[in-house]
Amino acid sequence: MGEIAADRWIEVDLDALTENLHSINRFLADRTRLIAVVKANAYGMGAVEVAHTLSQQGVDFFAATFVEEALEMRRGGIDNDILVFAPVRSDQAEKAVNNNLTLTIASFHDYKVLSTAAFRLRRRTRVHLKVDTGLGRFGIEEEGVLELAELVNDDDYLVLEGVYTHFAEAGAHSSRYTWKQFRRFQGVLQILDQAGIRISLRHCCNSAAALKFPEMHLDAVRIGTLLGGQYPAGDVPKPILLHNPYRFKARVAAVRDLPAGCYLGYYRTYRTRAPVRVAVVAAGFKDGLGMEAFSRPGSLLDLLKILARLVLTYLNFSRFAMKVTLRGQSYWVRGKVFMQFCMVEFPPGSNIVAGDVVEVPVKRTMAAADVSRVFLKNGQPVKIELNERRLSYTGKGGTI
Incomplete structure (x- = not known):
């Protein structure tokens, strides 16, 4: 690509x-x-x-x-x-x-x-x-x-x-x-x-x-939901093999090496426990990262599940923490998500540089409308819907 x-x-x-x-x-x-x-x-x-x-x-x-x-x-x-x-x-x-x-x-x-x-x-x-x-x-x-x-x-x-x-x-x-x-x-x-x-x-x-x-x-x-590769929420059978067609990608804007004891993000919600490499990724809540659709719980059990998830997320339980994916490996998003950035913790010496592309967990219906869509066939782009900034694609055949 x-x-x-x-x-x-x-x-x-x-x-x-x-x-x-x-x-x-x-x-x-x-x-x-x-x-x-x-x-x-x-x-x-x-x-x-x-x-x-x-x-x-x-x-x-x-x-x-x-x-x-x-x-x-x-x-x-x-x-x-x-x-x-x-x-x-x-x-x-x-x-x-x-x-x-x-x-x-x-x-x-x-x-x-x-x-x-x-x-x-x-x-x-x-x-x-x-x-x-x-x-x-x-x-x-x-x-x-x-x-x-x-x-x-x-x-x-x-x-x-x-x-x-x-x-x-x-x-x-x-x-x-x-x-x-x-x-x-x-x-x-x-x-x-x-x-x-x-x-x-x-x-x-x-x-x-x-x-x-x-x-x-x-x-x-x-x-609708099934075509998008997702099973609907709730108690439903799953007799169909589904494939996820959706990926939100973002670039690393900057990389820093920080010692133990450094705070990350607004209100110092996370403190490094050991030396780390931190990547600043160009995706934030303006793009839909960390945004959730919320409505009144359908039952007391639903309410308890929501509260439990919030508590476990606060305590950084790995199952509920946001992660990005780079080269098949997952890494934690640390601290509060900014408007247009987030910070990701990597082990010291990790092979990551500015410009690298990571997959970010932005829910498809929460994704901002001005994010460009790149449509793939056989793993290659066949069409790009550009946002208002008129971005370009450069490939073997030239620039679109």
């Missing part, structure tokens, strides 16, 4: 992504359509290039959360079907319709917005009804589904292609609530069927539910 002229970047292995897709397809029944979820910039990997790669492997349906995410894919040359999960605002509606997006109707208000836009443009628009069976985020309640479906079905420009719901806790140890939601959804489908409203795409499974409840696959499943 040639030299990447950047302080930090993300490498995305498109071969690993392709292998994950093939493994998922082998797991699914032939009749089950795969909706590839590429929301949040394909979980930090780069939505446009990920979608191009998956499309070349036969994926013909994608999903994103917001209209702007889907429009970015259209601008990037993705002409496959794209389902937008979030309700569409009135100021976005005509643009969404004009770009042939498949849109969600989760309320009577959503219906009015999309019906008006499609009528103005005289353009037929595919829509999916979102039914709330117990997540509480958005979706039409069960008792209003038939009325709304009939409005959409009778509309001159809206095409009722699908209906879906979303599970609240598919990865939970107990499957009772997920089955309750599924039975509610089945009841909705039965009501629509009895009214003569035919739906071609019924879907309710995300990655966790797809693994845990094959009987709930219906016409399609929505897969």
Whole structure:
């Protein structure tokens, strides 16, 4: 691989992504359509290039959360079907319709917005009804589904292609609530069927539910986390061999040899216990290093686990300490993470110099948007998404 002229970047292995897709397809029944979820910039990997790669492997349906995410894919040359999960605002509606997006109707208000836009443009628009069976985020309640479906079905420009719901806790140890939601959804489908409203795409499974409840696959499943080489959190079976396509890389900015007793970082949170070689690495919390998504614990046990992890991290237990990887070996991040740097402890005399590249544990969905993405095939870069500083790549064929 040639030299990447950047302080930090993300490498995305498109071969690993392709292998994950093939493994998922082998797991699914032939009749089950795969909706590839590429929301949040394909979980930090780069939505446009990920979608191009998956499309070349036969994926013909994608999903994103917001209209702007889907429009970015259209601008990037993705002409496959794209389902937008979030309700569409009135100021976005005509643009969404004009770009042939498949849109969600989760309320009577959503219906009015999309019906008006499609009528103005005289353009037929595919829509999916979102039914709330117990997540509480958005979706039409069960008792209003038939009325709304009939409005959409009778509309001159809206095409009722699908209906879906979303599970609240598919990865939970107990499957009772997920089955309750599924039975509610089945009841909705039965009501629509009895009214003569035919739906071609019924879907309710995300990655966790797809693994845990094959009987709930219906016409399609929505897969995102698995494509990215990760199993979803929770109690899920792991029948698929997955490969990690994501690596966050950063350069060593400086190297220093320090004696025992030196403090590292703000507030002196770490003190060297012996002579060490310290590398200053060009990645910090601005890039996503050390950042965690935090929400209210789901149970007292969850709370205790979080508290235990914090205590063990404070005490520098190796399992919970942040580490970088250099030439296959792991080394501890010491002291507080700076905005754009971190400090890594190496043994005295370690073979490390400024400019060396290390792998840094930045979670993919926490990675800053301005970090360049380098896409690899056969271990070599095939495309680089540059950030606003217009970085360059120098290889055998010259500079990009």
